[in-house]
Amino acid sequence: MNTCIDCLPCFFRQALDAVRRASSDTELHERVMREVSGWIHDADLSEPPPLMAQRLHHFLREQTGISDPYLEAKNRDNTLALSLLPELRKRVESSSDPFRLVVRLAIAGNQIDLGPKSSMSADEVVNSVRRVEEQPFEGDIELFKRFSEQSHRILYIADNAGEIVLDRLLVEMLDPAKVTVTVRGGAVINDATMADAQTAGLCEICEVISNGSDVPGTILEVCTPEFRNAFDSSDMIISKGQGNFETLSDNSRSICFLFKVKCPVIAEKIGLKLGTQALLF
Amino acid sequence: MNTCIDCLPCFFRQALDAVRRASSDTELHERVMREVSGWIHDADLSEPPPLMAQRLHHFLREQTGISDPYLEAKNRDNTLALSLLPELRKRVESSSDPFRLVVRLAIAGNQIDLGPKSSMSADEVVNSVRRVEEQPFEGDIELFKRFSEQSHRILYIADNAGEIVLDRLLVEMLDPAKVTVTVRGGAVINDATMADAQTAGLCEICEVISNGSDVPGTILEVCTPEFRNAFDSSDMIISKGQGNFETLSDNSRSICFLFKVKCPVIAEKIGLKLGTQALLF
Numbered sequence: 118m119n120t121c122i123d124c125l126p127c128f129f130r131q132a133l134d135a136v137r138r139a140s141s142d143t144e145l146h147e148r149v150m151r152e153v154s155g156w157i158h159d160a161d162l163s164e165p166p167p168l169m170a171q172r173l174h175h176f177l178r179e180q181t182g183i184s185d186p187y188l189e190a191k192n193r194d195n196t197l198a199l200s201l202l203p204e205l206r207k208r209v210e211s212s213s214d215p216f217r218l219v220v221r222l223a224i225a226g227n228q229i230d231l232g233p234k235s236s237m238s239a240d241e242v243v244n245s246v247r248r249v250e251e252q253p254f255e256g257d258i259e260l261f262k263r264f265s266e267q268s269h270r271i272l273y274i275a276d277n278a279g280e281i282v283l284d285r286l287l288v289e290m291l292d293p294a295k296v297t298v299t300v301r302g303g304a305v306i307n308d309a310t311m312a313d314a315q316t317a318g319l320c321e322i323c324e325v326i327s328n329g330s331d332v333p334g335t336i337l338e339v340c341t342p343e344f345r346n347a348f349d350s351s352d353m354i355i356s357k358g359q360g361n362f363e364t365l366s367d368n369s370r371s372i373c374f375l376f377k378v379k380c381p382v383i384a385e386k387i388g389l390k391l392g393t394q395a396l397l398f
Numbered sequence: 399m400n401t402c403i404d405c406l407p408c409f410f411r412q413a414l415d416a417v418r419r420a421s422s423d424t425e426l427h428e429r430v431m432r433e434v435s436g437w438i439h440d441a442d443l444s445e446p447p448p449l450m451a452q453r454l455h456h457f458l459r460e461q462t463g464i465s466d467p468y469l470e471a472k473n474r475d476n477t478l479a480l481s482l483l484p485e486l487r488k489r490v491e492s493s494s495d496p497f498r499l500v501v502r503l504a505i506a507g508n509q510i511d512l513g514p515k516s517s518m519s520a521d522e523v524v525n526s527v528r529r530v531e532e533q534p535f536e537g538d539i540e541l542f543k544r545f546s547e548q549s550h551r552i553l554y555i556a557d558n559a560g561e562i563v564l565d566r567l568l569v570e571m572l573d574p575a576k577v578t579v580t581v582r583g584g585a586v587i588n589d590a591t592m593a594d595a596q597t598a599g600l601c602e603i604c605e606v607i608s609n610g611s612d613v614p615g616t617i618l619e620v621c622t623p624e625f626r627n628a629f630d631s632s633d634m635i636i637s638k639g640q641g642n643f644e645t646l647s648d649n650s651r652s653i654c655f656l657f658k659v660k661c662p663v664i665a666e667k668i669g670l671k672l673g674t675q676a677l678l679f
Contacts, residue, residue, distance in 0.1 A: 122424075122431050126414060130407040143403075150403050151439050158435035162428070 118363045120162045120169065121382045127233065128166065129153060132173050134235040135306070138186035139177045152176065165364045167334030170232065174305045174331065185304035187231060187278075194229050194279025194307065195316045197239055201246055202282065209286060217258050218249075219286040220375070224394040225249040226283030227276060227358050227377040231307040232333060234379065242279065245377075252377075255389050256396025261373055265291050268353035273298045274328075274335055274365075276358030276376075281309040282317040284357065293323035297347050302340075303331030308360070334364030359383055362397075373398055399644045401443045401450065402663045408514065409447065410434060413454050415516040416587070419467035420458045433457065446645045448615030451513065455586045455612065466585035468512060468559075475510050475560025475588065476597045478520055482527055483563065490567060498539050499530075500567040501656070505675040506530040507564030508557060508639050508658040512588040513614060515660065523560065526658075533658075536670050537677025542654055546572050549634035554579045555609075555616055555646075557639030557657075562590040563598040565638065574604035578628050583621075584612030589641070615645035640664055643678075654679055 129150070136149040153173065160169065178184055185191075205222060212218045228245035229237060245252075265271060273288060273296050275281045281300070288296050298319050301308045309317075314325045329341030335356070337345055348354065354372045356365050362374045362383065374397045378384050384391050410431070417430040434454065441450065459465055466472075486503060493499045509526035510518060526533075546552060554569060554577050556562045562581070569577050579600050582589045590598075595606045610622030616637070618626055629635065635653045637646050643655045643664065655678045659665050665672050 122414060122428055125431055125435075126407055126411040129410050133403060133407060146403055147443070150406055151441075154406075154435045154439035158432050158439060160432075 118165050118366050118386070120160065120164055120166045122162070123382045124166045124169075125157050125160070127380070128169055128173075129157065130235065131170065131232060131306075134231070135173060135177055135186060136181075138190075139181045139183045145180060149177065149180065165334060165336070167332050167360045167364055168336070170360075171305060171332045187304065187307045190231060190237075191278035191307050191309075191313060192316075193239075194237075194242065194277075195282055195313060197242055198226065198229070198246075198279045198282035199316070201243065202286075205246070205283070205286065216262050216290055219290045220258050220261065220396065221249045221252075221254065221394060222246060222283050223280075223287040223357070224254075224375050224377055224396070225252070226280035227375070228379075229277050229279035229307070230358065230377075230379060231277075232360065246283070249394075252394050253390065253392060254394040254396075256394075257398075258396060260398070261396055264353055264373070268351075269295055270351045271296045271353045271355060272347050272351035274354065274356045274361050275300050275309045275314070276361060277307050278309045278313040278316075279307070280357065281313050281319065285317050285319055285322070288319065288323055297324040297326060297351070299326050299328050299344060299347065301331055301333070302327045302329035305331040305333045308333050332360075332364070334360035336364055337368075371398060399446050399647050399667070401441065401445055401447045403443070404663045405447045405450075406438050406441070408661070409450055409454075410438065411516065412451065412513060412587075415512070416454060416458055416467060417462075419471075420462045420464045426461060430458065430461065446615060446617070448613050448641045448645055449617070451641075452586060452613045468585065468588045471512060471518075472559035472588050472590075472594060473597075474520075475518075475523065475558075476563055476594060478523055479507065479510070479527075479560045479563035480597070482524065483567075486527070486564070486567065497543050497571055500571045501539050501542065501677065502530045502533075502535065502675060503527060503564050504561075504568040504638070505535075505656050505658055505677070506533070507561035508656070509660075510558050510560035510588070511639065511658075511660060512558075513641065527564070530675075533675050534671065534673060535675040535677075537675075538679075539677060541679070542677055545634055545654070549632075550576055551632045552577045552634045552636060553628050553632035555635065555637045555642050556581050556590045556595070557642060558588050559590045559594040559597075560588070561638065562594050562600065566598050566600055566603070569600065569604055578605040578607060578632070580607050580609050580625060580628070582612055582614070583608045583610035586612040586614045589614050613641075613645070615641035617645055618649075652679060 132153045209215045225245045328344040330339045356374045378393045413434045490496045506526045609625040611620045637655050659674045
């Protein structure tokens with residue numbers, strides 16, 4: 118998916134947010150914003166949006182020496198999601214359609230995304246999860262379920278910290294023995310890395326691999342051979358979040374995308390309203 | 399007031415909004431966004447934000463030949479505000495504190511601002527006006543009233559189309575004979591020009607002059623001698639809106655600023671929450 122000019126103001130806002138998280142030096146803030154303006158001036162809009170985010174986070178790391186400015190936010194969101202797990206498990210147990218509920222909870226977790234939005238309060242996260250059934254939903258969960266039952270190897274491309282804790286409920290339901298969860302190879306925005314998969318307890322129940330890349334999405338060409346092999350050899354691919362959608366939606370494989378629609382550009386592209394829980398094949 | 403780095407992403411969004419209003423040519427949209435990125439890269443942040451907006455609108459005019467991309471929005475908002483006038487007049491007549499109400503209605507009209515926000519629905523405008531007394535308010539209306547009663551020449555620096563219709567209620571209450579209303583000398587964003595003052599019926603009840611400038615604010619150095627003379631010889635100056643606040647808040651004159659707080663930078667600068675109706679001396 119190309120970068121749209123609507124992505125540019127949004128990316129500019131994201132850059133300001135990221136540099137403020139990385140440093141309190143206001144001269145650096147200004148320097149970064151001027152640098153990013155220069156990139157936008159010369160931007161290759163045929164590239165997907167996550168590539169520019171990767172460039173920003175490399176530049177910030179180089180300028181500040183801080184490798185993971187979102188670490189505190191990620192830890193907070195993991196802790197918050199873990200604290201919700203017991204009540205969610207009870208809800209799933211007593212649900213008339215537990216599969217549907219865990220799919221919707223996994224998508225609700227995708228609310229925890231510090232790319233399109235600069236901050237996310239604990240209340241917003243809790244509301245998104247607790248009131249999951251009130252949110253608009255678009256997709257065929259029965260088809261998704263049948264496809265997963267028929268599949269022997271499922272690749273589950275995770276997206277963000279916090280969210281990955283709720284993904285665990287869906288992985289458990291899919292059958293952990295046939296699922297490989299993948300995480301980013303390095304810190305970028307609040308995307309989940311191996312540390313978050315461990316915190317979520319996923320490493321204890323299924324295979325978890327890194328994709329070897331710190332793009333906040335999935336650019337196969339820069340992922341490890343191990344990841345590409347898992348991608349090619351899986352009979353079902355589940356992709357979480359907008360960044361993975363932006364980078365994988367043109368892929369020739371049939372991929373099942375699960376995400377919450379949080380940005381007007383994607384909303385228009387897929388013809389769904391902002392806030393919709395989307396399950397797209 | 400200097401430009402803050404938080405103004406840069408906002409300005410970038412405003413540029414995209416403006417070029418889309420001026421033309422449907424997507425190549426032009428991209429060209430303008432790249433051009434604006436170049437300006438931001440080299441921006442002089444000691445200038446007030448409205449100067450960059452003026453530059454943008456000059457550039458758009460040069461590129462598209464369209465002198466007033468907000469004309470339709472301005473006409474719509476004038477018509478909408480005029481349609482509300484009869485019910486508002488009745489409300490003022492039956493109010494226990496009519497002066498307070500017209501001040502608050504004039505500030506509520508400042509909601510109609512297409513600078514900080516790309517669009518504004520009729521419902522938002524109507525709600526802002528009809529539910530004016532539910533909005534948080536900060537300022538000393540009694541002091542403002544006494545000051546206006548003691549003044550012989552009042553300069554009323556208008557801000558936006560639509561809003562200027564509601565300003566009329568306050569001008570009538572202040573005594574039109576001693577009020578001079580000023581408007582922009584040329585079209586910029588949805589700022590009110592002489593045509594809007596005429597539509598609002600202000601030209602029939604008081605003196606209205608142009609400031610001769612198309613900055614969406616008031617930079618005295620580029621205003622006409624007539625405007626500067628009116629500014630210097632008035633014993634009370636009322637300034638509407640954020641753009642005028644951004645350009646006049648460092649002026650040595652005691653100015654009464656009336657505006658709705660719509661941007662986080664200004665909210666932080668004056669220590670008031672977003673959405674507050676502000677009356678500041």
